[in-house]
Amino acid sequence: MQGLPLQFTNVSKAFSIKGKALPVIDNLSLDCPAGSFTALLGPSGCGKSTLLRLALALESEDSGSLRIGGDSPRSICRSGAVGVAFQDAALLPWRSVESNIRLPFEVLGRKRPDAAKINGLIELVGLKGFEKARPGELSGGMRQRVAIARSLATEPRVLLMDEPFGALDLILRRQMNLELQRIWSAKRPTTLLITHGIDEAVYLADRVIVLSPRPARVLADIPVSFSRPRGAELLRDPAFHHVCDRIAALLDPETSAASAAAETAALETSSVTAPAKTGTTA
Numbered sequence: 170m171q172g173l174p175l176q177f178t179n180v181s182k183a184f185s186i187k188g189k190a191l192p193v194i195d196n197l198s199l200d201c202p203a204g205s206f207t208a209l210l211g212p213s214g215c216g217k218s219t220l221l222r223l224a225l226a227l228e229s230e231d232s233g234s235l236r237i238g239g240d241s242p243r244s245i246c247r248s249g250a251v252g253v254a255f256q257d258a259a260l261l262p263w264r265s266v267e268s269n270i271r272l273p274f275e276v277l278g279r280k281r282p283d284a285a286k287i288n289g290l291i292e293l294v295g296l297k298g299f300e301k302a303r304p305g306e307l308s309g310g311m312r313q314r315v316a317i318a319r320s321l322a323t324e325p326r327v328l329l330m331d332e333p334f335g336a337l338d339l340i341l342r343r344q345m346n347l348e349l350q351r352i353w354s355a356k357r358p359t360t361l362l363i364t365h366g367i368d369e370a371v372y373l374a375d376r377v378i379v380l381s382p383r384p385a386r387v388l389a390d391i392p393v394s395f396s397r398p399r400g401a402e403l404l405r406d407p408a409f410h411h412v413c414d415r416i417a418a419l420l421d422p423e424t425s426a427a428s429a430a431a432e433t434a435a436l437e438t439s440s441v442t443a444p445a446k447t448g449t450t451a
């Protein structure tokens with residue numbers, strides 16, 4: 170399995186509320202190369218989920234274009250090449266763990282996968298022994314793992330995640346971050362993660378996109394080049410906190426404009442355009 174590139178080109182989108190246009194995305198361009206891991210951060214209500222919904226063909230753009238592997242989101246999603254995980258695990262409560270993970274095959278009208286494949290996914294997310302359990306018998310973190318296994322069931326080449334760990338406590342969230350890093354490293358789907366957690370974004374992604382308040386524009390595009398695999402010690406690294414602080418300044422309405430100007434100037438004077446795969450600086 171190889172990731173597919175995901176490209177938003179000059180995408181704009183407005184909703185109509187009581188006859189008035191509400192611009193949500195403003196001429197946004199974003200290129201996510203095949204196999205990359207991009208985190209999207211932005212103020213609440215700025216349009217992050219709308220971007221994801223466009224990529225899932227659940228909404229359509231007013232102008233601009235969106236391509237996944239050069240194809241339209243609608244046809245690529247129909248092919249099962251896109252996996253998705255939301256904040257709410259959204260499992261079917263009457264079905265077992267293995268049966269929930271099999272669900273995408275039924276939705277796509279595909280033949281039932283081998284038991285070995287489903288068991289492999291269950292093992293991948295660390296839920297061996299819980300194959301027959303119902304969602305009600307699992308903890309919140311375990312349910313999220315089932316949702317992640319399900320999002321990987323069709324071996325997606327693109328993984329879209331909207332605050333998948335938002336409802337979990339800090340410790341569980343860190344465990345899930347490790348898990349997701351491991352899964353992504355093994356399968357390398359092109360991943361777009363929406364999160365409100367700055368440290369989660371910097372820990373997981375090789376690039377953090379900071380969006381403006383609605384309508385969403387790209388305020389800053391920050392490469393993160395800490396070497397992988399990233400362990401818990403990275404969370405104590407001053408260089409890690411430096412990147413988090415830069416991003417926090419971009420998200421703070423009081424310092425945002427000055428920080429965005431500084432990031433743009435830094436990018437213009439920097440020769441580095443892509444994150445390196447090794448090294449400990451970002």
Ligand SMILES: Nc1ncnc2c1ncn2[C@@H]1O[C@H](COP(=O)(O)OP(=O)(O)OP(=O)(O)O)[C@@H](O)[C@H]1O
Binds near residue numbers: 186191217219383
């Ligand atoms: N189907 C819709 N119809 C009308 N307005 C919508 C619709 N979907 C989203 N909006 C509006 O678009 C704006 C952006 O919503 P969106 O859910 O994309 O934001 P977000 O950045 O994901 O927010 P949060 O971080 O709080 O989850 C909000 O003002 C929301 O009310």
